[in-house]
Amino acid sequence: MSSTLYGASVNLTEAIKADSIAVGFIKKDSDEFSFQGPGNLIAEIEKHFEVNLVDELSFFKPTGKSGEIFEIPVSAKDATTDRLYLTSLGDASTPALRIAATTIARKVRGKKATVYSACAIKKHDIREHAIALTMGAYLWSLKSGKPADVPIFYVATDDKETVNAAITISKAVARARNLAHTPSNIKTPAWMASQAKEFAKGTDLKITVLAGRELKDFGGLRAVGNSSPNPGPRFIEVSYSPKAKKASHGALPHVVLVGKGITFDTGGINLKRPYELMIPMKSDMAGAAAILATLTALEELQPNVRVTALMMCAENAMSGTAQRPSDVISHYGGTTVEVIDTDAEGRLVLADGLAYADINLDPDYLVDIATLTGSATVGLGRQYAAMYTRDDKLAKQLSKAGAESGDRVWHMPLIDDYKTALASDIADFNHNAKKGAFSAGSVTAALFLEHFAGNRRWVHLDIAGTGRSEVDAGENPKGGTGFGVRLLTEWIMNLT
DSSP, rough: OOOOOOOOOSSSSHTTSEEEEEEEEEEESSSOEEOOTTTHHHHHHHHHHTHHHHHHHHOOOOOTTTEEEEEOOOOOOOEEEEEOEEEEEOOOOOOHHHHHHHHHHHTTTTSSSEEEEOOOHHHHHHHHHHHHHHTOOOOOOSSSSSSSOOOEEEEEOOOOHHHHEEEEEHHHHHHHHHHHHOOOOOOOOHHHHHHHHHHHTTTSSSSEEEEEEGGGGGGGHHHHHHTTTTOOOOOEEEOOOSOOOOOGGSSSOOEEEEEEEEEEETTTTSSOOOOGGGGGGTTTHHHHHHHHHHHHHHHHHOOSSSEEEEEEEEEESSSOOOOOTOEEETTSSOOEEOOTTTTOHHHHHHHHHHHHHHHHHHSSEEEEEEOHHHHHOOOHHOOEEEOOOSSSHHHHHHHHHHHHHOOOOOEEEOOOGGGGGGGOOSEEEEESTTTTTTOOOHHHHHHHTTTTSSSSSSSEEEEETTTTTTBBBTTTTTTTTTTHHHHHHHHHTTTO
């Protein structure tokens, strides 16, 4: 992680040990301000440093928009603290508290600094504020020389359980981001398997890796991954079961997560154009990273649910062994598919994973997650993932989990009229819509995947827009965002 997170008691003695103290304010309609903090801490800070925070704040004429931040120098004989960060909490909602946290975090990102944050009061707000502090401070680099310094955040609360949950989720998001940021000359499918094994060390997570001839039934995974001279495709199965079962093993809900793990995507023979579209493709395995990181969080949080993650890892290269448009693939389970566009490779590897889960794992819930289509990004941008399911109850659960966690989703329609766009003359169906057919690429991709989910309670999450960011935005850094970890963890924790 690029920062360290702790809980700290709600008292002045703890607060003044830090280099800086962050406090939150709310602007009222009448241009008046009020400060929000736990207990009497705000008043004690004012008294100790002999400052009137409202007077200090008025000098800056804040608009009250969430994320505004002002720095006030202070000193006192017995205090390490030499500055106060006054940050706007906007409407005091949980999203506003996240924005406030990321603003504070970016003040000290890459610096050797300690911050005592006294902005949140409610249990859920404390957790979300704490997670956002670490997300905002995130850095990743392979630069030579001295590594960047790591700030330390102390969140004002006596609720250790809430802070520990925040630490667990923060670490998981950082793991997913680290995987996404790693360049593809390092990050091969075999490397992804080694990372899964490394994360599982010292835990009860179980890992199974299939490669080479063991993948003979995984036609989609082989068709994509055999294009690369790097070590070939990998099917990585990671399993979590709670240590203290409150019901018999078989009676526990079983969630299966299927993640796209394309370690680099050139587009194959249908080469990506212009080449700038290829540069961020080292993060085309963000779905696989998210589900692996989620299981590391669940292993610590111990929900009473069984969870299996299927990481479908391959590199989509351009070579003499690459698949061709018009090839026909036999997927896991025997369904045949005609390849239309080799740059629509993600759905081919997901199809094998979904079919494997349906045939072998008997999931109660089946969720796939992938940086799948540019259409999802065009439609929803970088703040919402596209969610496809016919199960309205499940959609509401995930929508709520997204709102609670900050990984937001938007329920999209599975439009049956568009199924004809996937019709093939020579195979069971095409893997991609015919050129010009309906132009609803995200919808037709979801309709394709639905064929492989059987009659399961299935959800498809298209995170093409949310899985990566071109700039620092909210909790997200430039590059891989770790989207999906908070969403899936929140949803699964609430299944019991």
